[in-house]
Structures are given as structure tokens and as C-alpha cells.
Amino acid sequence: MIGSFHITPSYYLVLGAALFSIGAVGLLVRRNVIVMFMSIELMLNAVNLTFVAFAKALNDAAGQVLVFFTLVVAAAEVAVGLGIIVAIFRRRRAATADDLRVLEG
Amino acid sequence: MTARDLLSLAGLIPLLPLVGAAVLLLWGRRLGSPRAGWLATGIVFASFLWSVVMFAALLSLPPAARSHVSLVWTWLPADQLRVHIGFLADPLSITWCLLVTGVGSLIHLYAIGYMRHDPNFGRFFAYFNLFAASMLLLVLADNYLLTFLGWEGVGLCSYLLISFWFERRTAALGGKKAFIYNRIGDFGFMLAMFLLVVKFGNLDYTATNHAAAHASSGTVTAIALLLFLACVGKSAQVPLFPWLTDAMEGPTPVSALIHAATMVTAGIFLICRAHPFFDASPDTMTVVAWVGAVTALGAGTIAVLQPDIKRVLAYSTISQLGFMFLALGTGAYTAAIFLVIAHAFYKGCLFLGAGSVIHGNAENQDMRTMGALRKFLPITAAAMVAAWLAIAGVPPFAGFWAKDDVLSGDFFSHHYATWAIGVAAAVMTGVYMTRLIFLTFFGNERFRDAPTPAVSGGSDDDPPDVEAELGYDPDYLPTVVYGEPPRPPRLEGHDPHESPWTMALPIALLGALSVVGGLLNLPLRGVTWLESWLDPVFHSVHQPAPSTFVKGGEVTGIAFAAGLIGIVAAYALYRHGLRNPADDPMRDRLGPAADVVGHGYYYDDGISAAVDGPVRAGADFLDEDVDQGVIDGTVNGTARLIRRVATEFGRAQDGFVRRYAVGIALGAAAILLYLIAFAGH
Numbered sequence: 001m002i003g004s005f006h007i008t009p010s011y012y013l014v015l016g017a018a019l020f021s022i023g024a025v026g027l028l029v030r031r032n033v034i035v036m037f038m039s040i041e042l043m044l045n046a047v048n049l050t051f052v053a054f055a056k057a058l059n060d061a062a063g064q065v066l067v068f069f070t071l072v073v074a075a076a077e078v079a080v081g082l083g084i085i086v087a088i089f090r091r092r093r094a095a096t097a098d099d100l101r102v103l104e105g
Numbered sequence: 106m107t108a109r110d111l112l113s114l115a116g117l118i119p120l121l122p123l124v125g126a127a128v129l130l131l132w133g134r135r136l137g138s139p140r141a142g143w144l145a146t147g148i149v150f151a152s153f154l155w156s157v158v159m160f161a162a163l164l165s166l167p168p169a170a171r172s173h174v175s176l177v178w179t180w181l182p183a184d185q186l187r188v189h190i191g192f193l194a195d196p197l198s199i200t201w202c203l204l205v206t207g208v209g210s211l212i213h214l215y216a217i218g219y220m221r222h223d224p225n226f227g228r229f230f231a232y233f234n235l236f237a238a239s240m241l242l243l244v245l246a247d248n249y250l251l252t253f254l255g256w257e258g259v260g261l262c263s264y265l266l267i268s269f270w271f272e273r274r275t276a277a278l279g280g281k282k283a284f285i286y287n288r289i290g291d292f293g294f295m296l297a298m299f300l301l302v303v304k305f306g307n308l309d310y311t312a313t314n315h316a317a318a319h320a321s322s323g324t325v326t327a328i329a330l331l332l333f334l335a336c337v338g339k340s341a342q343v344p345l346f347p348w349l350t351d352a353m354e355g356p357t358p359v360s361a362l363i364h365a366a367t368m369v370t371a372g373i374f375l376i377c378r379a380h381p382f383f384d385a386s387p388d389t390m391t392v393v394a395w396v397g398a399v400t401a402l403g404a405g406t407i408a409v410l411q412p413d414i415k416r417v418l419a420y421s422t423i424s425q426l427g428f429m430f431l432a433l434g435t436g437a438y439t440a441a442i443f444l445v446i447a448h449a450f451y452k453g454c455l456f457l458g459a460g461s462v463i464h465g466n467a468e469n470q471d472m473r474t475m476g477a478l479r480k481f482l483p484i485t486a487a488a489m490v491a492a493w494l495a496i497a498g499v500p501p502f503a504g505f506w507a508k509d510d511v512l513s514g515d516f517f518s519h520h521y522a523t524w525a526i527g528v529a530a531a532v533m534t535g536v537y538m539t540r541l542i543f544l545t546f547f548g549n550e551r552f553r554d555a556p557t558p559a560v561s562g563g564s565d566d567d568p569p570d571v572e573a574e575l576g577y578d579p580d581y582l583p584t585v586v587y588g589e590p591p592r593p594p595r596l597e598g599h600d601p602h603e604s605p606w607t608m609a610l611p612i613a614l615l616g617a618l619s620v621v622g623g624l625l626n627l628p629l630r631g632v633t634w635l636e637s638w639l640d641p642v643f644h645s646v647h648q649p650a651p652s653t654f655v656k657g658g659e660v661t662g663i664a665f666a667a668g669l670i671g672i673v674a675a676y677a678l679y680r681h682g683l684r685n686p687a688d689d690p691m692r693d694r695l696g697p698a699a700d701v702v703g704h705g706y707y708y709d710d711g712i713s714a715a716v717d718g719p720v721r722a723g724a725d726f727l728d729e730d731v732d733q734g735v736i737d738g739t740v741n742g743t744a745r746l747i748r749r750v751a752t753e754f755g756r757a758q759d760g761f762v763r764r765y766a767v768g769i770a771l772g773a774a775a776i777l778l779y780l781i782a783f784a785g786h
Contacts, residue, residue, distance in 0.1 A: 036763075
């Protein structure tokens with residue numbers, strides 16, 4: 001066994017950064033609104049992971065408390081966001097984000 | 106009922122004509138001629154009777170207690186400042202009430218005859234009653250603001266009445282001119298009131314007059330000068346005098362009412378009412394005296410060459426008002442009021458007489474085409490001769506005593522320069538009045554001649570330029586030849602005629618009063634009734650003593666001689682009338698000065714040139730450069746800048762969600778890089 005293998009906060013941070021980057025790139029390159037939405041969720045959870053990792057490393061519960069807030073807000077955001085997406089799909093079959101550009105300045 | 110109970114009802118004096126005005130405005134047309142006129146005359150006469158009751162009530166009180174304030178209700182309760190509708194009955198206000206209603210009801214009576222064929226008879230008398238009501242409110246008010254209400258009411262009524270025949274362009278312009286000149290003075294009144302509120306927190310005469318003695322000299326001088334500006338406008342003094350001659354465009358009873366009974370004496374009244382401010386400010390008194398003296402002489406010289414009978418009288422009024430201000434400026438308040446009363450008698454008589462002459466002479470106002478009218482208008486002629494001797498200062502007529510009080514008071518208070526000017530003005534009075542009387546009533550008959558050849562321009566027959574009248578053309582100025590009377594059709598086939606009794610009676614009565622009016626204040630012990638009557642008002646003032654038979658007889662003699670010189674000089678020129686109506690011997694005597702004097706020193710032209718030149722240029726500069734350029738430019742420029750910036754930023758919002766995401770990501774990356782680079786340091 002690899003007895004000397006020790007999991008430090010750096011691993012969590014690297015994983016968080018990797019997840020965040022995947023989410024960010026997904027948001028930027030995909031046109032499907034659902035997939036973009038999932039990418040945003042991925043970024044949110046990457047941040048949550050980072051919070052928890054720092055809370056553990058610094059022995060401070062504030063990070064974990066913040067995660068709960070983020071989860072609540074994200075839940076609300078999902079409800080509203082999915083509602084908007086459903087409304088969009090009712091009005092027009094198959095819409096990509098690039099087609100939804102009525103709100104231009 | 107005690108005397109004070111009666112005095113509490115002083116408000117009835119202005120209320121009666123006010124009700125009369127309201128009734129006549131509503132039902133004047135239905136009442137028609139002459140009933141509307143009789144109603145108006147009766148109501149002013151009732152007001153006169155009530156003034157007599159007030160006078161008697163005041164007399165029954167001991168002299169020191171002859172002042173009664175009756176508050177009707179609180180008009181403006183504003184924190185510390187409280188302005189009441191209240192009436193102050195004291196010798197000063199009741200004197201004016203008697204004058205306004207007494208002479209006023211005679212002029213009302215006269216107007217019944219004068220205006221009897223006018224289609225707007227009812228409206229005329231409604232304005233007439235409103236005029237009287239405003240003047241009575243002005244003098245009876247117990248505070249500045251209520252006086253100001255009457256002050257503005259008088260201004261409004263003068264505008265309405267001067268331009269009563271508004272179909273005539275000159276009448277409409279005359280009304281406007283009067284209103285604008287009066288407004289300039291009114292600003293002085295308003296600023297004075299603002300100062301009073303700031304400095305004393307009060308507008309009541311009793312309180313502010315009391316406080317004036319303890320205020321700083323700067324405050325007192327400022328208030329006195331501002332009030333004097335108001336008086337200069339209302340009483341037609343230099344430099345705000347030209348409106349009074351154009352007020353001649355109104356019907357003649359209006360001229361008489363403005364000149365004799367109401368309006369122009371309001372300035373004298375205001376200074377008397379606020380006299381502690383003037384007493385406490387010697388500098389203002391000097392200004393008042395000099396303005397009065399310059400006005401007396403200036404207007405007196407202009408009157409000498411006017412061909413229009415009413416314009417001569419108008420300049421005469423300005424000159425006489427100058428005498429009154431000269432008296433005020435030396436602190437001789439009683440003398441000024443004496444002259445106001447005497448002037449009301451003889452100038453009322455002269456104006457009504459002039460109206461009678463015009464009326465009996467087919468609306469002709471040009472003295473050059475009159476002459477020998479005494480045969481046709483005997484009553485008018487007799488009364489006007491009496492008034493002429495009174496105004497020229499011939500003893501024992503009213504004007505002699507009043508003018509002597511003014512001039513000798515001036516002399517004995519060591520104001521020799523203004524006294525000399527006053528004596529010169531007295532010479533002018535003799536000249537222009539004698540010229541008027543002889544051109545009108547004596548000499549050769551000229552009214553059957555052809556009309557005088559028209560001077561170029563100034564024709565009333567030009568079709569009116571409607572666009573210009575409505576003010577569309579900024580360069581439009583009416584061409585009115587200075588001092589030229591209107592040229593009505595000549596008498597054809599019939600002689601001038603005497604006026605009906607409603608007109609003749611007031612003329613005769615006022616003529617008689619000009620003869621005996623001097624009795625009010627003879628310089629004899631025990632006969633100085635006016636002085637002792639007014640003493641409670643001016644108790645604290647040391648008035649310069651006029652000459653008596655005992656003391657200063659030579660000063661009286663000089664003033665009398667001055668008037669006599671004027672009379673004799675004009676008599677020598679005009680005793681045979683005019684050989685040729687277009688050829689005035691005075692013009693030859695004056696030589697090159699004739700043009701300047703005949704045009705009123707080109708004062709009107711100067712004002713026109715100034716207003717049309719620098720004032721218009723200044724207004725254009727403020728309008729085009731400052732208002733449209735700077736102010737509008739700042740506002741519009743800010744709006745344009747914001748719009749441009751917003752457009753530029755709006756271009757970034759193109760609706761591509763993923764481009765926004767790139768922006769957010771790049772922004773986040775930038776912040777991250779910044780933190781990495783600088784967070785440690």
C-alpha cells in the first residue's frame with residue numbers, strides 16, 4: 001500500500017480549479033442552453049468544494065456556512081433558470097443561446 | 106355711539122365705491138346712460154358724506170388722540186409677520202379721503218355729461234368707482250401691503266381708463282406707457298416692503314414709524330430711497346414723468362381724476378405717511394428736494410410751447426407735483442399737503458374746463474385754433490380764469506398761499522439753490538398758464554379757420570398694421586409726432602357752445618374753491634387750520650416755518666413777483682391771440698431753444714433710443730448668448746453627452762449571452778492576476 005500518500009488541501013483545490021475550468025469552458029463553447037446551465041452548476045459546486053477545503057484546512061466553520069448559503073441560492077437559481085428555459089422551449093422548438101438575442105442594447 | 110365706534114367704520118369709505126364698481130360691472134350696461142353715472146356719483150358722494158362724519162368724529166377727540174386703527178381681519182398670518190386688513194383713521198388719511206371723495210364726486214358728476222353719448226358708459230363708471238375705491242384704500246390702509254393693494258389698483262384703473270378708447274392706437278399705447286412707468290416705481294415699493302419685513306418684521310405704519318427712529322441710518326436711508334422711487338413713478342417726477350402726458354389720451358374726466366383727486370398725489374401721501382423714515386435720512390430729503398425742483402422747472406418749461414391744451418395742463422401738473430416734492434424735501438409736510446389740496450381745486454377746475462372747451466369745440470384740443478371762446482363758454486371761462494390766477498400765484502387765490510408756504514419754507518430752511526429753481530418754475534407757471542388762457546378765451550377767433558397744416562408723419566388715418574400691433578415685428582415703433590394734438594374735423598356752420606349743467610356746475614364749484622381755498626391755512630395766528638389739524642401727524646417734526654405778514658414779507662413778494670413777471674410776459678405775447686395759427690410768437694422768442702423745449706428736451710426720444718438701442722441689445726445678448734447659448738447650451742450639452750456615452754456602451758450589449766460570459770471570465774481572470782501579482786506586497 002502506499003502508506004505515505006497523504007491528502008493535503010492542495011488536491012481539493014486543484015480538483016476545484018479543474019472542475020471550475022471545465023464549467024467555464026463548457027459555458028463558453030456550448031450553445032445548448034441546458035448544457036450551459038449544467039456548466040454553471042459545475043462552476044458553483046467547484047467553488048463549494050474550495051470553500052469546504054479551506055474550512056477544513058483553516059479549521060474555520062465559516063466556509064461551510066457559506067456553502068449552505070450557496071446551495072440555497074443555487075437551488076433558487078435552478079428553479080428560476082429552469083422555469084425560463086421551459087418557457088423558451090414552449091415558444092420555440094430547439095433554441096440555442098445564440099438565437100436568444102432580443103435583449104440587445 | 107362714541108367717536109371711536111364711528112371711527113371703527115372708516116372702512117366704509119373705500120367699501121362704498123368698491124360695491125358701486127361691482128354693481129356697475131355687472132349691471133352697468135343695463136342701467137345705461139345716465140342712470141349708471143348717477144349711481145356712481147351718488148355712491149362717491151355718500152362716501153364723501155361718510156368721510157365728513159369721520160372728520161367730525163376725529164375732531165371730537167382731543168388732538169393727541171386723533172388716531173384710530175380698526176382691524177377687520179388678519180389677512181396674512183405668516184409666522185411672526187401678521188398683515189391685517191385694517192384701517193388707520195387719522196388727520197392725514199381723512200384729509201385725503203375728503204379730497205378724493207369731494208373732488209372725485211364733482212368729477213363723477215361732470216363725467217355724466219361728458220360721457221353721455223359713449224356706448225360703454227356703464228363700464229366707464231365702473232372703472233371710475235374702482236379708481237376712487239383703490240385710492241381710498243391706499244390712504245386708509247394701516248399697513249404698507251394694504252396700501253400697496255390700493256397703489257396697484259390705482260395703477261390698474263389708470264391703465265384701463267387712459268386706454269378707455271382703445272380703438273385709438275395712441276390711447277392704447279398711452280395706457281401701456283402709464284402702466285410700465287408705474288411698474289418701475291412699484292419695484293421700489295416692493296423692495297422697501299421686503300426690507301421692512303427683514304429689518305422690523307412688521308408692515309404696520311404705527312410700528313415701523315416708531316421703529317424708524319432707532320434703526321441704523323443705512324437701513325432708514327435705503328427704505329426711504331426705495332419708497333421715494335415708488336413715489337417718483339406714481340407722482341410722475343423726473344425721471345419717470347413722461348407717462349402723465351400720454352395719460353391725456355384718456356377721456357378728459359379721467360385726466361381730471363388722475364391729476365386732481367387721485368393717483369398722482371399718492372406719492373405725496375406715502376412720503377407723509379412714512380415721514381419718520383425721511384426725517385431720519387437727510388440725504389434722502391436732499392434727493393427729494395432736488396428731484397422736485399428739477400421736475401418743477403423742467404416740466405414748467407416744456408409746458409410753455411405745447412399746442413395741445415390738455416398737454417399744457419399735464420406738464421403743469423408734473424411741475425406742480427415738483428413743487429410738492431420740493432416742500433417734502435425740506436420737511437414742510439403741511440405746506441405740501443396744502444398745495445395738494447389747492448392744486449386739486451384749481452387743477453380739477455382747469456381740466457374740467459379744458460374738457461368743456463374741447464367738448465364745446467367739436468373735440469378740438471389745439472389751442473392754436475381756438476381764441477375768443479369766452480363769448481361762447483362764459484361759465485367755463487370765468488371759472489378757468491379764477492383757476493389761472495390761483496395756479497399762477499396771484500393773491501388772494503388759493504395757489505398763492507400754498508405756493509408761498511412751499512417757497513418761503515424752502516428759503517427759511519436755507520435751501521437757497523432749490524428755492525431759486527422754484528422761483529424760476531413759478532415764472533414758468535405764470536407764462537404757460539397765461540398763454541393757455543389767452544390762446545383759448547381771448548384774442549382773435551381762430552376756430553373757423555382751416556385746420557393747421559399737418560406736420561409730416563403721425564397721421565391717425567393710417568390703416569393700423571395689425572401684425573405690428575400684435576407685436577410680431579420687433580422693429581415696430583409707432584410714429585407719433587411729439588406733442589401734436591389730434592386733428593378732428595373743424596366746426597362747420599355753428600358756434601362753440603357751453604356745456605350742460607352737469608359739466609358746468611363742477612367747473613364753477615371748483616373755480617370757486619380755487620378762489621377761497623387759501624382760507625384753509627392763512628399765515629395768521631389762529632387761522633392756520635390745516636396746520637393745527639395735521640399737527641398730531643407731524644408732531645415730532647420740526648417743519649420749516651413759512652413766511653407770515655410780519656416776517657419774510659420780501660420772500661413772499663419775490664414769489665409773487667415771479668408769477669407776475671410770467672403773466673405779463675405771456676400777456677404781451679398773446680393778448681391779441683395768434684395772427685397765424687401755425688406761427689407761435691413764443692417759438693420766435695426762444696429761438697434755437699424752441700425745438701429742444703417743444704420736444705420736451707427730447708426726453709421721450711432719448712428713452713425710445715435707449716430702449717431700442719442699448720437695452721434691446723442687452724436683452725438680445727441675454728436672450729441669444731446667455732440664455733440660449735450658456736444656459737440652454739449647458740443643459741442640452743449634458744443631455745447630448747450622456748446620450749453619446751450611452752450609445753457607445755449600449756453597443757457592447759449585443760445579446761450574445763456567451764460573449765457576456767467571456768467578458769465575465771476575462772474580468773475574473775484579470776482580477777485574479779491582479780491579486781496574484783500584488784496581493785503579497
